Amino acid sequence: MNNFIMRYLILTIVFCTGLFVRGQEAEKTAINEVLTNWHKAASNADFEAYFGLMTEDGVFLGTDAKENWQNEEFRTFSKPYFDRGKAWSFTAVERNIYVSAESNFAWFDELLDTQMELCRGSGVLKKQDGKWKIVHYVLSIAVPNENVKEVVLAKKVYDSILKTRLKRIKKF
Structure with missing residues (x-):
């Protein structure tokens, strides 16, 4: 392969890689905006905006x-909270976003400041009509490792009853 063709191929690859990264x-910027607006809609009790972003x-x-x-089901459960004028207030303090190579699916994780103190949110988004x-x-509620024993003890009876019930109605 001559030198000119080799340079052309290298420049083409570099250019295309740059376009892909940009x-x-x-896409990550757009996704970040969707997630921030989703949390804001809950905080502002904007039911239509909140569910319009799902x-x-x-599934929640x-x-x-x-x-x-x-x-x-989530709409039905949430409606009374939104009708009161304030549903819940989650603010991301850390967020990681990952986008598929085809840019049609994304997944993320976020650490949230909430009324339950720190929580972890994670999920999947898909591109629908652009x-x-x-x-x-x-x-999920973020539990420090040194407090796991106390949390497990606090929920042991509840979980035991729920596990027994779920084993009876196993769906899979």
């Missing part, structure tokens, strides 16, 4: 073991 960064088949997993909310929407969200 594209990924733009897919119709979106809450901190309670029984909180596996499909979109319609807009990022939340498909799946998981909220």
Whole structure:
């Protein structure tokens, strides 16, 4: 291969790589905005904006073991909180966003300042009609490792009863 063709190929690869990286960064910026606006909508009790940023088949997993909310159930559960004028207030203090090579799916994790102190949120978004929407969200309370024993003791009876009930109605 002659020198000219080799240089051309190298420059093309460098150029395309730069476009890909800039594209990924733009997607991450858009996703960051969606997540921030989603949390803001809850804080401002804007029901339509909040659920408008989720897919119709979106799922929200809450901190309670029984909180596996499909979109319609989550809307029903959440509506009274939004109707009161303030649902909940989560503010990200740290967020990591990852985008698929095709830029049609993304996943993230975030550390949140909440009324429950620090919580961890994570989830999946997909691009729908050119807009990022939340498909799946998981909220968990961040427990320092040195406090796990006390937390486990505090929830032992509740979890034992729930596990027994769930084993009876196993769905998988």
